[in-house]
Amino acid sequence: MSDDTDQLLRRILTDVLGLKPGQADGFDADTGLFGHLPELDSMAVAGLLTELEDRLDIVIEDDEIDGEMLETFGGLLAFAEAKRTGA
Template sequence: MYLEQTKTILGDVLNLGPAAAALTADSPLLGSLPELDSMAVVTLIGALEEHFGIVVDDDDISASTFATLGSLAHFVEQKAG
């Protein structure tokens, strides 16, 4: 559930279009998606907070959170749980 919803939000925020459908849990994000710059990370976090009803503190976020789609989805699941 979290993986698919996170993928949808990521695709929407980054305007990936059909390319978003090809993303898997192992798909690398930071450094691999040119659309995922610092401003996009801020926008993405806001969208995830709104969609899942979570609060993400600056201290919660690290590069490993955005390493792959799976790591990001896992992070969201931990925050929502």
Template sequence: MDANPDLDAVRTLLVHELGLSAATAATLDANSGLFGDLPELDSMAVARVLTAIEDRFGFVIDDDEVDAELFETLGALSRFVTAKRALKAA
């Protein structure tokens, strides 16, 4: 079990925004590669996913927070969401 409370929510968001199949969705875990590994996640999809994250979780993502490491794995993206939510709550 992954210790990140936002992992399932971010996975669900990605599945929805990228139109991933049920089979692909079932394989996604914290170590799953995203950008470069999921053909559905191109540069246009990254912008869509970032907007969806902002809308879903209620925070703003600054341009300087977006880099290749953010979309390296599902775990990295969900940890980012958790950290942003914690800052918002503080």
């Protein structure tokens, strides 16, 4: 499950950020996202979360979204994995 979530998350980030194939493979737990990538504004983050919901088959409540979870790839992955386990 965890490997699967990791790969899906990289693919979603590739789609949203328009990355070249393989570019997201270089992301590690500390890679900065929201607040680090200028193209990842609130509209793009909203799109990213919608894609997460659709492709990971989870529901993200607005009050679950905080700066910490969006700040790094590791934070977002931990959130997505916890959501999938709980679902």
